[in-house]
Amino acid sequence: MIKSKIRKYHAPVWDEPLVMQMGKAGRRGAIAPVTEGAIASAVGPAIDLIPASMRRLNVLDLPELSEFEVQRHYLHLSQQTLGMMGISLFGTCTMKYNPRVNERIVYQPFVSEVHPHQDPSTMQGILEVVNRFDHLLRKLSGLDKFVFQAGGGADAAYTQACITRAYHASRGELAQRNEIITTAQAHPCNPATAAAAGFKIITLALEDDGYPSVESLRSVVSERTAALMVNNPDDIGIYNPKIKEWVDIVHEAGGLCFYDHANFNGVMTRIRAADIGFDACMYMLHKTFGGPKGGGGPAVGAYGCNEKLIPFLPGPIVETNKDGSFYLRDSNPNGVARIREFLGNIPTVIRAYSWTRSMGIEGLRDAANISVLANNYMEKRLLEIPGVTKGMPDVKGRRLEMTRYSLGELTDQTGVSCIDIQNRMTDFGVDAYWLSHEPWFIPEPFTPEAGELWSVEDIDYWIDVLETVCTEARTNPEIVKTAPHNQVVHKQNSTNLSDPQKWATTWRAYKRKYAVTD
Amino acid sequence: MSKDGNALPTPHPFMANTAPGSFQEMLRVAKVNDIEELFEQIPQDHKFTGEWNFDSAIPSEASLYKHLTGILRKNRSGEENLNFLGAGCWQHYVPAICDEMVTRTEFLTPVWGTPSSDHGRNQVWFEFQSQIGELVGMEFVGLPLYSFGTAGGHAIRMAARITGRNKVIVPRSLDPERLAVFKTYCGFKELSGYIEIVYVNLDPKTGRIDLMDMKSKLSSDVAAVYFDNPNYLGVIESEAKELVALAKTVGAEVIVGVDPISLGVLTPPSEYGADIIVGTTQPLGVHMNAGGGAGGFIATRDDEKYAREFPTLQVSLTGTSVPGEMAFGLTLFEQSSYGSREHGKDWTGNSVYLWTVANATYMSLLGPTGFKEIGNTILQRSHYAAKQLADISGIKITWGSGYFKEFVVNFDGTKKSVATINKALLEKNIFGGKDLSLDFPELGQSALYCVTEIHTLEDIQNLVSAIKEVIK
CATH class of the missing domain: 3.40.640.10 (Type I PLP-dependent aspartate aminotransferase-like (Major domain))
Known part of the structure; x- marks a missing residue:
């Protein structure tokens, strides 16, 4: 039953042209500093300083706009981005408030204008924050050391795959140990990064309990096992209670165990990766720890491990001197040299430290409690909407911080798909929901995650919009199928996107393929 | 735990539902008596029961800002120092x-x-x-x-x-x-x-x-x-x-x-x-x-x-x-x-x-003319800096022409290591070029200097006179 008054909404429509279509010849948006006369007369014309074979001869076909025109254009584009200005319950991504104070902090020169090769004595503030945050994560995980070089969760999974390589190589067992085990519900980045690192992938299928059985794990573990890479809980909200046994089985066979803690929000302050026996884990600072997502990074996959794997961590690693100051240690010769250049996305490490200090351990406990409670609150209301069913309904027990639902019944009855519903919900100013990672076990899936940010009223409103749209699917399916109607643009035509003759990832490709003249 | 079901003593600004009433309302609708019921999937022996010894919460933004900036101000930056480091990360002006x-x-x-x-x-x-x-x-x-x-x-x-x-x-x-x-x-x-x-x-x-x-x-x-x-x-x-x-x-x-x-x-x-x-x-x-x-x-x-x-x-x-x-x-x-x-x-x-x-x-701000102009400015400034450094006795520019914004400066003739020189430059608020002596020993005591559009004539003169003093 709808609880709220559904408000009027329409996205801003500027019909904004591409920047490449704007401007006028000769306009300027930025002027480079003028070379002083003394410099110019000492070195002569710039063109003469370039080897003849390497001088650009043609003129760049870039737009020519005034400074204000550039500003206005990108402001229009920002307004044409819903961008969490509505309600975003985007599951698996743990949408949080990104405290504005952190932008004020990290955009000051003592962060933004620091060069990574500066002498460590001039970077003590940054190194101290890294060190302090490393220690906070050690407490939350029970592990022994965290590094922040990985540029996201997938990059942290890749870190694990590379550390797995270095670890087994150091023991002379790599040629033999070339298999990594994961589950069908693990995030795609786990099998994908392990395969890119050269491993063979074994994916365990889910069984009736919502996770693969101990027997299925036993049947694939062997002297070839290099590592296990899993999430728990998964993004259906199901926790594998046998996970300790899993870790023991893999350890006994000589493999490493990596905990992809993408879904940490609901279990933080309750479980620690090390207590369960994992050798390593990953936290997403841009999700669980209040860093902004930026529409896809810069992000940080904080990678933590136990003493056994510390020798293989990628450098540079922040260490403490006897006097309490900090220095940078490079990786060991048989460790992973680098996953990426430099120390990682330092501003987001600072933001995450800041967020965690604001919350304190009590705040983290509250956030976990509220996340799981809100998800269970949502379940009560969502399952009252005809056509909405719970994913893996036979798995009993309360789900954790998110649940995957299915609109399959509604689709069967009305022909309206989960993507149509997603499009139509944006007509009410509600941000898109997450569907499901590959593979899709659940027909017409959607995965909301309330987290601790959204008020009860926001959550109710989100459900009210979904219910409104589900009702429309029965009374006026065309309005849903042709949605959106109140958005920046209408329903995307995706037929061109996979045709090599028609796709265009740049304006110059588009102009050629569609014979557009400037 | 407070009467509102929170571990924190007061509502937190990042969490609307820590205000009185919301938590209870959700418990009631979800038919939950005790929050722990919701974690029934997790076996008891997986749960952490020890002491956290966590740093205390700083929910006040004013206090948090003071705490963070207090630590981070220990950094020195390319804004108040003269920075000649490049080597994969470069200081340009950000509009x-x-x-x-x-x-x-x-x-x-x-x-x-x-x-x-x-x-x-x-x-x-x-x-x-x-x-x-x-x-x-x-x-x-x-x-x-x-x-x-x-x-x-x-x-x-x-x-x-x-x-x-x-x-x-x-x-x-x-x-x-x-x-x-x-x-x-x-x-x-x-x-x-x-x-x-x-x-x-x-x-x-x-x-x-x-x-x-x-x-x-x-x-x-x-x-x-x-x-x-x-x-x-x-x-x-x-x-x-x-x-x-x-x-x-x-x-x-x-x-x-x-x-x-x-x-x-x-x-x-x-x-x-x-x-x-x-x-x-x-x-x-x-x-x-x-x-x-x-x-x-x-x-x-x-x-x-x-x-x-x-x-x-x-x-x-x-x-x-x-x-x-x-x-x-x-x-x-x-x-x-x-x-x-x-x-x-x-x-x-x-x-x-x-x-x-x-x-x-x-890229939109610069346009075709801006890119040409900034390229020219960088070329002229970097070559000027190299020329001035080359005039110092004991210093050589390893490859004297055909570069863009970075160039190798060799200090062998000064009988001083790059490490020593950079340390002394740091005292003069200058970040000297990246020391290449470990990674490229064949280049001797050399450093990779980066000069961009941010470096003025005066900055380059300051570098030159600082180096002259340092190698004396």
Whole structure:
């Protein structure tokens, strides 16, 4: 039953042209500093300083706009981005408030204008924050050391795959140990990064309990096992209670165990990766720890491990001197040299430290409690909407911080798909929901995650919009199928996107393929 | 726990439901008596019951700001010091509008929307891809990668898949930081997908790749030749055309790494035959951020041979149900790791997409004239600085011409190490060039100096007089 008054909404429509279509010849948006006369007369014309074979001869076909025109254009584009200005319950991504104070902090020169090769004595503030945050994560995980070089969760999974390589190589067992085990519900980045690192992938299928059985794990573990890479809980909200046994089985066979803690929000302050026996884990600072997502990074996959794997961590690693100051240690010769250049996305490490200090351990406990409670609150209301069913309904027990639902019944009855519903919900100013990672076990899936940010009223409103749209699917399916109607643009035509003759990832490709003249 | 079910004593500003009433309301509707019931899936012996000894909460923004800035002000930065460090991360001026755009909450905080509700952001992505494509002269460009090094690593793996070969030639002058990333990406010989790295020598007289040595290293099992232009040691590979021609004799793919800020004045690699162009995005409107400004790109011709090997996501311009209306959608999604898990092309995930907002804004601000102008200013300033340093007794510029913004300064004649000199410069609020003596011992006591548009005549004079004093 709808609880709220559904408000009027329409996205801003500027019909904004591409920047490449704007401007006028000769306009300027930025002027480079003028070379002083003394410099110019000492070195002569710039063109003469370039080897003849390497001088650009043609003129760049870039737009020519005034400074204000550039500003206005990108402001229009920002307004044409819903961008969490509505309600975003985007599951698996743990949408949080990104405290504005952190932008004020990290955009000051003592962060933004620091060069990574500066002498460590001039970077003590940054190194101290890294060190302090490393220690906070050690407490939350029970592990022994965290590094922040990985540029996201997938990059942290890749870190694990590379550390797995270095670890087994150091023991002379790599040629033999070339298999990594994961589950069908693990995030795609786990099998994908392990395969890119050269491993063979074994994916365990889910069984009736919502996770693969101990027997299925036993049947694939062997002297070839290099590592296990899993999430728990998964993004259906199901926790594998046998996970300790899993870790023991893999350890006994000589493999490493990596905990992809993408879904940490609901279990933080309750479980620690090390207590369960994992050798390593990953936290997403841009999700669980209040860093902004930026529409896809810069992000940080904080990678933590136990003493056994510390020798293989990628450098540079922040260490403490006897006097309490900090220095940078490079990786060991048989460790992973680098996953990426430099120390990682330092501003987001600072933001995450800041967020965690604001919350304190009590705040983290509250956030976990509220996340799981809100998800269970949502379940009560969502399952009252005809056509909405719970994913893996036979798995009993309360789900954790998110649940995957299915609109399959509604689709069967009305022909309206989960993507149509997603499009139509944006007509009410509600941000898109997450569907499901590959593979899709659940027909017409959607995965909301309330987290601790959204008020009860926001959550109710989100459900009210979904219910409104589900009702429309029965009374006026065309309005849903042709949605959106109140958005920046209408329903995307995706037929061109996979045709090599028609796709265009740049304006110059588009102009050629569609014979557009400037 | 307070009567409102919270562990925190007062409602927290980041959590609406810590205010009185909401928690109880949700408990009531969800038919939960005790919050612990909701964690029934987790076995008791998995749960942590010890003491946390956690730092106390600082929920007040004012107090938090004071705490954080109190720590971070211990840093010194390129703003109040004179910075000549480059070497993979460069201090350029970041226009104010770039910062304005990347801190717009609509761009900063969200993840993904629909093509319609994220239209503005998707358009920025397309404009990023398009303008990078224009600078490098290529038609197919993906969304950004974590860094220059990871872009290069993926490009090498693309070339190996395209050719079915497993060897890459890289110059000995490669940035050690980037080389370390390449090594990670090239894997281990015990496992599948391993790519052997072969090094081609520099010509010590020019700082460029030794063509004869390149010739001797090329064979029919070489998947790719990789080089940067300008190279890590600052030198422009003016024989790029010859290098490409050599690589083509064995059917190798040519990957060239570029600093796009140079491309207003330098020939883009597409014009001398590069197949895959990679590079950094940090100089285009992103602060150094202690290395956290890193970003990279991959660009190729719009040819399925290359397009179908991209590991990234990319947006394509398309239409909507309304004729004439523009929209943007993902192309070749199914070959990404999101679409195909371990069968995809390497992997992708969160990257540095926010920086495309800064990059697109920056490229739009500069335009064709701005890129030419900034290139000219950098060229003249860097050459002036090198000339002034070369006039100091005991100092030599290792390769006196043919560079862009970085150049190698040799201090052997001063009988002082770079480490000693840099330490003394630091006391004068100058960050001296990157010490090369460990990574390139054959260059002696040398440092890589970076001079950009931010360095004025006065700054260069200050550097010169400081060095004169230091080496006395």
